[in-house]
Structure formats: C-alpha cells, structure tokens
Amino acid sequence: MSTNRIAGGGAIDRNRPISFTFDGKVFAGFKGDTLASALLAAGVRLVGRSFKYHRPRGILTAGSEEPNALVELRSGARREANSRATVTELFEGLEACSQNRWPSLTFDLGAVSSLLAPVFVAGFYYKTFMWPAAFWEKIYEPAIRRAAGLGRASLQADPDTYEKAHAFCDVLVIGAGPAGLAAALSAGRSGARVILCDEDFLSGGRLNADAREIDGDGGAVWAQRTHAELASLPQVRLMMRTTVFGVYDGNTYAALERVSDHVPIPAPHQPRQRFWKIIAKRTVLASGAIERPLVFGGNDRPGVMMAGAVRTYLNRFNVTPGRRIALFTSCDDGWKTGAALAHAQVDVAAIIDARNDVHPDLLAEAKHAHTPVMLGAQVLDTQSARGVSALLVRDARGRKLRIAADTLAMSGGWNPNTALSTHLGSRPRWSEAIGAFVPGDLPPFMSVVGAAAGEFSLAGALNTGAAAGREAARSVGFEAPASREWQVDEEQSGANSLWIGSASRGKAFVDFQHDVTREDLALAAREGFKSAEHLKRYTTLGMATDQGKTSALNGHAIIAALTQRETADLGTIASRPPYTPVAIAALAGAHRGRDFKPVRLTAGYAWAQARGAKFVEAGEWLRAQWFPLVGETDWLTSVVREVTAVRTTVGVCDVSTLGKIDVQGNDAAAFLDRIYANLISTLAVGRVRYGLMLREDGMVMDDGTVARLDNDHYIVSTTTANAAKVMQHLEHARQVLWPALDVQVASISEQWAQYAIAGPRSRLLLERLLGNALDVSNVAFPYLACAEFSWQGRPARLFRISFSGELAYELAVPARQGEAAVQAIMAAGETLDVVPYGTEALGVMRIEKGHVAGNELNGTTTAADLGLGKLLSKKKDFIGRVLASRPGLNAPDRPVLVGVTPVNRMTRLHAGAHFLSIAAQPALENDEGFLSSVAFSPTLHTWIGLGFLSRGAARGAERIRCHDPVRSADVEVRVTSPCFYDPDGGRLKS
Amino acid sequence: MRYSIFNLLRQALAGHSGWGPAWRDAEPKRSYDVIIVGGGGHGLATAHYLAKVYGIHNVAVLEKSWLGSGNAGRNTTIIRSNYLLPGNNPFYELSMKLWEGLEQDLNYNTMVSQRGVLNLFHSDAQRDAYARRGNAMRMHGVDAELLDQAAVRRMLPFLDFEGARFPIQGGLLQRRGGTARHDAVVWGYARAASDRGVDIIQNCEVNGFLRDGARITGVRTTRGDIQAAKVGIAVAGNTSRVASLASLRLPIESHVLQAFVSEAIKPFISCVVTFGAGHFYISQSDKGGLVFGGDIDGYNSYAQRGNLPMVEDVCQSGMALMPALGRVRVLRSWGGIMDMTMDGSPIIDRAPLEGLYINAGWCYGGFKATPASGYCFAHLLARGERHETARAYRLDRFATGHLLDEKGQGPQPNLH
C-alpha cells in the first residue's frame, strides 16, 4: 500500500509501523509520520473539500499553515473538527474523517455550488435574499446554515482534562529551527534560564526538510545533537509540541503544549493539553518563514503542493507526493525542490519559472539532472477532476502546451513569519529586497532572527540566531562563552521577489479554504473595497482557519496591482492571537464543571450536611438553604416549620458568611463616621448599631452592624455578597482618601464562625450554653449589647442583634471551634425545641420584618428609597452625602420601599412583577415600580412582598396590581408598611 | 445599480463587470450643512436618516481610516431590545423595529437574523431580576418569555445541566433578538447614504474644530478645513480624544473589550446565549464560526487588544456553560475600544458648545443601537431637539442625578 514511500534516512522509524483509518479505510504509516505524510505515502491525494464551492482538495503544505487538508480527528466526544493533517502526529488507531462533504468525499453533492460559482461571487449575499422580508430567517438563512461550517463539533462534553502552568525565564526562544537552536544554545551556555519552544514534535525546522550540512554533518543530525546538548543544560527547558500563540503585555507569552495529542488517549493524570503562561525577560523569535503559493488556474487541485513541502515529505518523511512532478516557481528556492526530487530519482516533468532570467548555476544544475526548464512561462491551468494529471502551460513565446504530471510543486517565494512580532502592535515593514514583509519596530525585549527576519540563508540563520541568543543573555546579566562559527555547505542566496502572475484559465485561487479567487478580488476592487481590511471583510480573504498565512500577501499584491498601488502601501492585516487555533478547553484549564469556581465552606458545613441540609450557591459560598426533616418533600413545608420554630421557640442559623472587619486606631471612630451615613462615633463601648454605607454617588452600597469593643476598636459587619467590596472600599478610604488618619483595618471574616440564635427561648438557650461565661440577662446584656468573653478556654463574642425580629443573638467563636459550637448550641437547645434554619427561613423572616437585602440594595436605591433617609446624619460629612442631594435622587415620584399583601392572601406573589394602578393599562408610562422580594409568611398566613412603589409613602392601604406578564400573573395587592411583624420591635427587647 | 437577484443573475452572465463602487469615495467640499465625524455604523446611519427622513442631503461623513474600522467591525453582532429601564427600553425597541425593516430600507442584505437571544439565570434572585426586565419589555410591547430549565434544555440540550457549579434554572428569551452582519450594516448604510447625496470621505481625520467664539463652525482635518452649520461626533472609543479638541471633558472612559471567533464548524447553536453565572455570550455565525465574548478587560485603553486574564475568564465561562465547546478552537481574538459611561447608558445630546452634537457612550452595546442611534441623532441634528425615545440620553444627567444605570454599578465604568 505504501506506494509513495521511498528509501532514505528521514525522521520516521520504519521499525514502528502504525495503523490508522481515514474515512473508515485502514492505512499504515510509521512512528514519526504526520497524518499527511502517511496519507501521501499511501497515495491518498483527495483529503478534503473547500468551504464554499466544495472543491476537491489535497495536501498543500507540511505545516501549521495548511488551509486544505483539514479532517475530523478522533471520534465520539473526542471528535475534533478542522484538524490539520499536516501537523497531526500519527498514533496507533488514529481515526480521521474527511469533512464538509455529503454523502462522501469523492461524491459530494455540495459541489453543485461550484456550478453556481458565477453567482456566488464575493459578497453576493449582500445583494440578494432580501425579498420578501420574512424569508430570510425561514428560507434563505437555514439553507445557508445547512451549508455552513467545516467539520462537526462533538456536541458532547470533552472527556479530557486540561491544565495551566506558569514558567519564567531569562530568554525565551520561539522556534527550534537552525536559528532558534543556535540562539538557545548560546543563551543556554551562558547559564541563563532559557526556554525553547517549537510547535513541531521534532526540532530542526527546515533542517529536517532540506539536505544541508553543518560542520560536516547532515543538518538534521546537527539539530538532534544540539537538541541533546540543550537538554543537558540544567537551566534550559525544551518544550516541543508547544506553540507560542500569543504575545501579551508585560513580557507574557501564551503557549499551548500538546501533551497527549500524539497518543490515543491521555495517560492517567496527564492532561490532553497544557496552557503555559511564560514570562520572559528577553525573547528571540525564530519562527521561520511560510512559503507563498502562486495564483493560477486550477492551483487548488489535489496534487498541487508547495515546493518546500514537497522537500519536507521527501527528506523528512521519505515520501514522494507523486511519480512525475512538475515545478512552477517564481523564485530560486523552488529550484531546490527540483534538485531534491532529481536526487531522490523522482521524475521531474519540468521546472517552469515565471522569470525570464535566473542564476546560471540553477540552469546548470537542472541541466545536469536532465530536468527540462521553461523560463518566462506560466501554468495557466491544471487538469483532471480529483487530482492533477496534466498542466496547461504558456511558454515565453506565448505557446500553450500540455505537460503530463501527477503533481505540481509551486513556490512564490517565502514570507517571514512575523506574526508574533506584531501582537503588541508593531506593524511589519515591506522589504523590497525579498519582496515580503519583515518585522517592523520591535519592542526592546524582542529580537527576530533567521528566516523570520528575512535572513533565508542557513549560515545567516545560525549566525543571527547565535548572536541574538548571546545578546539576550548578556542583557540580563549572563555572559556566554565565545564559540566558533559553524561551517555550512555552500548555498545560493536566492532571489525571493514577489510575483503574482497574470494570466490563467479556470479559477485561480488566492485563499484556498475560503475559495477566494482572483476574480473575487477584482470584483471587490470594482466595488470600492480596496483597503486591506475591506478586502478581507468583503471577500473573506484570510479569514479561514489558516488566517491568511498562505493567502494574505498574494491577495494584497493582487489588489495593489489592480488599483495601481504598491503592496507596501496597502499594508497587512494585523495578526492577532492565537497564532494557530487553540482549543477553548485549554484556555479554560481545570476551571469547568464543578471546578468552574472554588467553593467556600463555613466551619459548620459538615454539621449542616450531616443534618441533611439543602445547600444553595451564595456567590462562592455554599449555604444551608433549609433543613428538611424526614418526610418533608417540599421546601415550603420545611421553611414554614423553621420560621414557626424561630417565632415560637428558638432556632440557630449559620451566619458565618457575613463579612467581618476589625477596625482599630485612634481615628477609628472618625474614620467610620466618614464611611457610614449615620453617626458611629457616639456609639458606646459594648454596644452595636445598624450602619448604612453609601457610594460616593449617593446610592446605598451596603448595610450591616458596627460593634464597639473598645474606644479605638470596632467590628464592622457586611453583607455576604459585599464582604470583599467593602474591605476594598475601606482600604481605599484609609489609603487614598484619608491617609493621615490613624486607622487599621483587617478582615476577620475567616477567623470567626458565627451563629444566629433567635427566638423567644434564645436567652434560655444561651444561659444553658454559656453558663457563667457571660451574663446574658436582659439587664446585663440588653438589646444591641456586645461583649468579648472567654468560653471554654477560647475567645468568644456575643452580639445581641436580630435579623429575624425575635429576641436574638449572634455568637462568634474561632472557626476551628465552629462545628463544635453549633453542636453545643443544638445540645443546649434540645429541650427548648431548637431547630436549625437556613437562608430561606432567614429570608422569610427578614421580609416579615421589612429588612432590606440584596434585592433591595441593588445599586440604584438611595437611603430615602429604602425608607432609611432619616439615618443620614446631618452632623458630619460622609461618603455619598453631597451627591445624594442631586435632584434626580430626590424626585418626589421616585419609587420607595413599601410592603404589599395580596387581597386574596393565598395568591402567590412573584418578585419581578411591576406595580400598576388598578385601572391602568400595562404600559411603561403607567409603570409605578416593582416587587423586589416575596415570601409566604407562616406567621401572618399570607403572601407578603416588599417592593418599590412610586410615591409609596403616601399610598398606605391603597389597592394596586402586581403585573407579571412573563408568568401570566396579575395580582391585586394592598399597600402596607414594609414592616409586617412586630413593628414596635417589642420582641427584640423582650 | 439596484441590488436584486435579477441584477445578480444578469451580472453573473456578464462576469460581474457592471457593478460599480458600493459608495462614492468623495473628495471633501468646503462646506456642508452637517458634518458627521466618524464613519462607523452610527455616523453612517445618522447620515442616511438625515438624508432620507429629514431631507438634509448636504452632509459629509468623515472617517479617519477605512469605513467601519472602529467598533462597527469589531463587535459580536448581537441585536436585542431586552432592556429594563424606561429610558432605554423604547429606544432599543425602536432600533429593533428599524433592524426588522433594514434590508428593504437600504436595499442591502445586512443578514438580520432574529434567531433569539436567551439570557440564562442561575439563582432565584437572578430569575426575579430577569422577570422584572421581561415584564418591563412586555409592558412596552416587546416580546419576552421566561423559560424554565426544561424549556431551555429543549432549545440547547448540550448546555451543562448536570455537573454545573451554578446550575441553570431557566432563561429570559427574546425571540426577536438575534444577530446582523456587522460589516454589511456599515456598507449598507454607506451605500444608501451615498445614493442620497451624502459625501463619504475616508482617510480624513479631524484634528480640530473651527470656532466662532463659543460656536463650532466646522472642522479642521488632515484634508483641510471644512465648514458646517452643525457638527455631530459619533466616534465611540475615541470620544474623549475628539471632544478634547473642543476642550470638552465627558463622563466617559475608554476601555478595551475582547471578542473571539472559533474555527467554522457545522451549526449547532441556534440562538444567542448568555451565561448568567459569569460574563459570557455566544452565537454562531452563518459561516459556522462561534462568536463569543465576555467582560471588558477593566482598565483604560486605546490599544485595541487585551490581556490573558480576560481570555481565560471568557473561556472558563464558556466551558462552564457548554462543555461541548472544549475541542472547538479559538481562531482569532481582537479588541475594540468602548466608550464606557459612568452609568452604562449612552449620550445623544447637544454639547455645551453651539453647533456641536454628541453621540457617544455606547459602552459595549453600540452595535444593536446603530439604527436608532442614527435615527435619533439625525433627529437631534435636524430639529435641534431630542427624539422622544432618546430623551433620557442627556449629557447633564450625571450632574442632576437622573441616571440610567441598568446594572446598578454606579460611576465605575469597568463594572458596567
């Protein structure tokens, strides 16, 4: 089956055969093959179909720039669409399928679109599919979408894992070709920390593709020897199969390591891929060059291949892509392929060079090999449906002739691979000397060497590489030992000018994958889409999966010629990360599924879990939502029971998630006066006060309590959601606004586990729990008292505060004692019928009490809106005071906090409903506010709600509607005070 | 030539040699009735409606680079009118109505695709906030549906319904929302405006204003001075820079927003989906690429590129929402510069200088607003008074406290 495998000493291991399938058919290759080289070896030429016209396509390149040979790799949940056969390392059992074809690759019905090609020109869809208007979504677009896309996503969760890692180095070398190896070696020998990355699994770059000599050895041998020395240096890290795909600010490089893509499935505990963030003090970019196709009729047919790729297959993989190969070139490098083929004793049909004059040495060498040469000639077209069998050539005298060949190797010269030099905004510069763009102004920490810098000779690559590596190391304090220059076999410094062709018969493709032809570019120019960006966007040139690596410059040169401009003036499309496409999962790393965000657990979590609690996500926290008893299947039953227990006996709730901040210093009181809208400095030691915090724009930011433990010592509490935000706010006030104050703030949220103990029997419970540790009698420890004391040999704090509206306390203990403490509370309360309650019951009781929470503190409410306007102190300045006085924040029709109860008390309310007057039409201009929080109150046996109602303060007992069309509800309610329960607060003080 | 299937077929037979430029590449005249600074979607739409609706044809659109080179060509193409506040909702609904008739209005297929916009919610509080927004939409006659988890699962079965850290509870769906082809919007407006006599001038950068005392009388450009009775600026991302040429300070910060497109894959995501437990939105283009993005990077920038933390954040959210995205590859990322205002809502208003008008502050929601923004800005320029659906977009609202803060984040632009 291995029809095209030839003898030779390439980089495949003939002792390790590998079998794989393509479109279900079994093939064989060797360790060291890519899927592309193995398919070529097996004589497979038709590999895929193009995007628009479904033209048959083969293998164009031998690298990551491949636009044509894309396959669906693997199967099931591991299926990967659009995988480049040219960089897919062969492994045992590899499954590949052709894509974007139906029913089969050889017979693809989609190819009928090719018949419509005269209509399907660039931008045709902008000119049609407009009538009738309703047809776009129903008829036209579905048809377009059926044809859209290339390969298929798996539609299943990716079963593999991914991870992220960080690396730091003095010198990062990108590319392990001759220039990169030389750079890494000189930097590495200096003792600097060096990282060398290459996307390939084999180092050496073009040394594996071209038969070159360094110091008398084959180039590939030198590469392996150099690789081995680098591997032996302790401060050098070699990262093969690793693509540096993006350059970011702060010398940060994004790289993808394909850890397991060359094996059937990842080994245990190995990720499929690892996403590296590399921080490098200096960078040497040695990313090589990419060969330019030529634009001529039929240049997309299977069997037309880049001349450099032909050499790669020949020398590295010992595969000849054909038996009789013609060459079409406009530069000297293409001739090397002729020589290489002749050397491998492959029949070279002809070397066709578009130029009239070439270096005599080239002619001599061709003559020596008996290769026919045609100068000043052009290929006009290629023939045969599924692969090249002949070419139509026009010679220098205008004669057309047919040349039989099964493969056409083409070369339009090489483009330095400047992509990574431009990610930070540097624009490439046109070099007339090599007819290509080279790196422009570089950031000071980056140098570019070898072919990437337009230095195409091997000696030049080695020398510029070594010098740049040495210089990079030196600039960060490492001196490399002197080294001699390498001896390299003789080479022509070949001309590399840009030639875009002119004549063609048949479609001449510029962007292969997207089927953008020379005619499309001409049409775009006629229609005024002449800038590089407009051209790209109008024709889709360069937007395919190769991002224009093989097409952009040709396209720009053609449009420049069509519009009488210089290619240099047209500029290039900015290269953007990623350099080659990167799996989304790799960028996410381990942060997916349940590990998307970390979980925060309170000290009482295990206890609550053992009690069978249902948990709810509260930001990163998991909090007990309710504690169902055996037999309770519906949340409302559990919650009603918990509320009733708190209102009649006693309950305990884990409130450890609330933010707790320790504020100390001589100016602590003055500081808190500026932070809070109400007065704090007048609070007595041993007392607690409610505190309301505004943003500087006058809106309420957060609320909580402030406890004064000592003259210069306060404990501030925040809501769970705003704990980090308030901490940052206090640090801002302390460090930025008022740095002269003597105040110190420390988060103590994690130090203390805190439990609310609430209900008429809570004091009894505490007496039993604390014994002599603290006198909790109403006289000794009245409402809003606080105390620090010692309990069971450890510090404890007690606050007499209540969110539920009952006689209540919050007990804080060191978090390590948190679980024991809640168990002790339950034990002490056992005969008092204590129940644990969760956030739902907490929510019901705070609504019954009319306390505001997250739904009301939504960042657009003022203190006055919340009915807390009288808290704003007039005796001092505080954050938010002045801007809260703006007219818009004091408009008389602003919605303010009210309570509502349904006229039919069992009718369910839904938060998010809007308030309307009884007779009003549902329209925005009649909107009078909305319902923010609702609950079924077991205490009052009715649904209740809090909401914001326009002029609500003056609308007591009015009937209005809660309009809720998204839930098909419209409920008549009565406006009440927001406090439904114990409005005088008698129970708090009892 | 009119765009139609008949002309397309006729041209197909003629090798498409008969198509002329989509718009005239005009040379600047010495004066105009109105100059629009900024050849993006908003500026071109303004010119179109000035000519078509308000009969003002002597108009120039000045673009410093190529048409659509700013955010018009750098967005994620989403259109929707699912807003909460009464100052926003009618405006975006006007925009949606204009989208719905845009192809016929412009004789240009902008590929408006009303395939639905679904905002997922993951908690009771979020559900209630979305219900509140959906109800506001319904009260203005805008379509909105609150879906439960089962309904979401029927639409998008490949979302993570099993192992999610923040389980999907349901979603708010606006079926009339969707996407449009962003570049086509620019080109369509340019062509339509040009056909009505508007001069479209590319590579013409404004570097100063001509003044007569406190009055603006024209602009100074890289292609000479140009007089105008009225000058409107629509240069989102660069508003502060251009306004500073007139010594104006505005409540705007420039921030970078990154966006991403994947390789083209066979369509499987039918609508626009937003994740509610992180900042992430995604849709699939008619070419097959997944177009997605997340939050702004969070710092002032004019660099049109962002950094890795946000790239990672976006992809993490994507994976948390759709684990089937894992092996789909990001093809390209880019950055646009957003005009972030201090309340997250835009400004369409007179400047404090006579003759100068401002259309700015679109945050990262400018694309969907393009038609209505152009319409209302044209109204302001033509009539000298605010259009009724844009009357909340006053410049002085920050000073007076009549804020339009959908998210409640206050004067902190990187949080909107």
Place this chain on the structure above:
Amino acid sequence: MRIPCPFCGERDLSEFSYLGDAGYRRPELGSENIEEFYETVYLRDNPAGPHEELWYHAFGCRSWLIVTRDTRTHEILAARLSKQAALG
C-alpha cells in the same frame, strides 16, 4: 500585563483590581459643592497616552497603587504606593 507593586514586586494583572483616574481628589470634608463632587466622581481623565491610575493589589499586599501607564501601549511607566505618595 504585569504591574510592579512596590511591596510585592512585579505581579500579574489578575492579582489587581482597577479603579481608574488617580487624579481623584475628594473635595474637602464638609464641602457642599455638588459641582466639585460631580467633577471628581464623573469627569475622569481619559487620555490616550500616559495615565495616572489607581489599582488595588487585591490578591497581594492590599495596597492601593498609583500606576502610571500608557493607555496606547499598556506600558507601565511607574508605580508607587498611594498612601506614601499622599503623605510624601
């Protein structure tokens, strides 16, 4: 992007949170001047070029920093502790 925290050393962007223009000067305590507050809170500098801005080292030493950064290139030109800068 990496920010050179004067205390911790150079650190990745992900450790910081951003507030914006460091020209923020809250009017004197007790000022009733709405206009001054409006300008402080709403009219922040937004230059294309070097910009003095406040960053909080949230996942580091919790210092507020004044960072000078070029908004066109993201190049960091300087970073100092806000508190130290204020106290001189």
Place this chain on the structure above:
Amino acid sequence: MGVIAQVRQGLGIAKILARKNEAAALAQHVQSHFNCALPTSPRRTCGNDIAVMGIGPGSWLAMCENGGNDFASSLKPVLGSFAAISDQSDAYGVFRLMGPNLRAVLSKLVPIDIHDRAFKVGDVAETIAGHVGILFWRLEDIAGSPVFDIAVARSFSVSLRHTLIQSAAEFELAWEES
C-alpha cells in the same frame, strides 16, 4: 513520592498592623521581645518561638507553633500600643508541601517565579492560585528538595486541597494528616 503534603495544626497566627508613626517602635519591640527582625519586605524572619512575615506595607503575619488563640492575645500587651493586633489563628488552613516535584506542582498553581534563583528560602508571596488567594513562603530545603508552606483562607481550604491533589496527581501526592 513526588510531593508530600501535611496539614499544620494548632498554629497561633496574628495579624499585626502598625499604628500611625509607630512602625519603628514596633520593630524595636519585636526585636527586643522576640529576638526577631521585623521584615520590611515580603520575607519571613524567625525569632524566639515566633516567625514574622511581611505581607504588606506596615502589615505582618506572626506565627507561633502550637500557639493557638492565646498567641494573639499574648501579643497585645507587648505590641498593642504600636500595632493593631487581630487573631487569625483560625482564619487559615496551612499546608506544608515538600518533595522533588514540588516546584512543578506549584508552577501549575501560582503565577510567581519559584525558581531557586528567584524565590529564596525565607521569601514570602501573597498571590492568587486559580481563583483563590493564597500566602506562601519557602522554608529550608529538606534532603535537597524544596519545602513550602501555603496558607489559604479557611473557607477555601477544601477547594485548594482539591486543586493541589489534581495538580500533583501525575507525581503522586502523599497527604499526611499530622
């Protein structure tokens, strides 16, 4: 065994925040009472029964083996006039990590250069690991292998432990509950 992890129990931990203009006096008293030089950079210094880490300008974390909650209260009479002291003994989970593959594991967690040249014995860093804030410091090598302590907010310790186990799986992680 590539990595060994131990949970450190019974630590007394206190945050020390210098009061205004008292940093010098504070340093002096720390020196005289604990024979410990108060670091002014992210470093860890040891004294009699105490180790102090610089975690911010004017901000330190002091630790005492088996000090428990009494440690912070014992500091107050000595240092209270110069610093605000808060007990943080329960606020952290502290893991001791060691083993030949430790750096490879840590490089997956922290965006900090922990190479021997860059992060010396006694260096301290507060940073973010995944989404979790951590504080870590390097101790003397044991048998040629590096030793680090990682402290994480107590509520996140289950999450961090999970991440550590995942990251170290390829090298084998031995978890020792001491």
